Amino acid sequence: MKNNIQKSIILGQLIGKYLTHSESAKEKEVLDDWLNEIAENKELLHSIHSDKNLAQEYETMGLFNKDQALNRFKDRILLKSKTRALVRWKMAASILVLVGISSVLYFMPPNFFKTPPDFSTQHEETIRYTSFSTENGQSAKVVLPDSSIVWLNSGTTLSYPGGFSGQNRKVILSGQAFFQVTRHNNYPFLVHANDLIVTVRGTKFDVYAYPEEDETAIALESGKVELTHQKISSFSYAMNPGEKATLDLTDNTMNIDLIDVAVYSSWKDGKLIFRNSTMGNVVEKLKRWYDVDIEIVDSEVYNSIFTGTIRNESYEEIFRLIGIACHVNCKIVHNYEQEAKPHIIISKKQ
């Protein structure tokens, strides 16, 4: 096996040199011998030399960013060298920190962990709403007065009536958000998403409820939540971790799927992960993620399936990748004069 690997490397280099006119006479001889060994070898050479293969290989290599990777590699090496030196200090320091935490807990006044005071405007008749919004292409993290944390994905609004407090924890969501709710046994946390109500004690979950879409979805990472419906009083479902409940708003049917919630809600860590996702789904998410317009001209494109992780790539890079991975044409039209959003046209490959 080891010898075969080395043989492959050497022969590959010979073929590369031969196809770029840079082989020596001796190397040509070795290559000729190999070509005469069996007919399949000649076939392989022809397949490497075909225009289609050369064009495709060139494109594939161009997908990867060498300079960025080299910088990352250097950073990792530096970090590793520093970490080695730090390990001993860390061990000593962690003991000090442990001692520190226990004494802080001990000396803390007993009412310290109670919730902050109610800041609603109690004397007014109308209820005041406080809201947080993100535009398309943005995301944000909000810490609520009860110290629950909410990550807002792009194009999302989270609002709550003025009286949000440790006792009255009710929010209204339009868009997608990930909740990490602080536990309070006596005071449940309520999320209103379209007509769905999610009742929570203390847990982590994702709510997907864009008003313009036909479905609302809740994905539970850990803990327990209960779903009820504003209009259908008989409806109630207690979710288990790892489940995704999708309510189809057109016919009010509910589907339960088992999913990897960490992957599903990876958007909150600045990542968008697709695993065999349909093009319709990919397009909807990319529109908001990059704040671009996407137009699909051939319906065949919807049959494509995409797998990939988007971290900090530009939309130009992503649509180039989708073009290659899904065998479609992605054309980007910029409209600088009218300051309009970039427009991407996806069509099938001829």
Added chain:
Amino acid sequence: MITDKTNKIIRFEDGSEIYLEDFFNSNYLKFNSFAFNYLADKNECEDIVQDVFMSFWEQKKTFPNLISIKAYFYTSIRNMCLNSIKHDLVKQKYFQESKYKIESTEFFLEGILRKEANGIIYDAINKLPLMEKKVLLLSLKECSNEQIANELNIKINTVKTHKSRAYQVLRKKLGNLILTMITLNKSFFYNSAN
């Protein structure tokens, strides 16, 4: 032995040496393109290649020569890719193809050969002046001279000049090799691998 932490010198048993950074630069794209044979996720390929470079940096083994280091990289990358597929079957790129094929030695060895060859071709194409490179790449995509002229907004004669210059670095025809088309499903390594 280590001049700079980020640019270690790799010494071989035969006395020759190479800078790690140079090795990274001349092999990074090739290794990723190789990992892409196994995985559909471009970022995952980059993570795997990055991790193999890290573990190479951390280990202290000496290698007889450059080829043996490359063999180490190809083997590690393949193992990590197969491992990742095992953990998450949906990641597999060619799920329509059999798992058997992806795990086969033939697929592995042919992948190495192709990437080594194409690495050299890729570098040669990239050394061309910009216009010649553009003309060559369009011509590889089976565009006619006229289409290329329109696309790049140049005259047809200019296309022809660029093309003939570009093809000085890339073999246009496969010389005096006699081609016998045989459509057997045997890999060329079939004999040597078994």
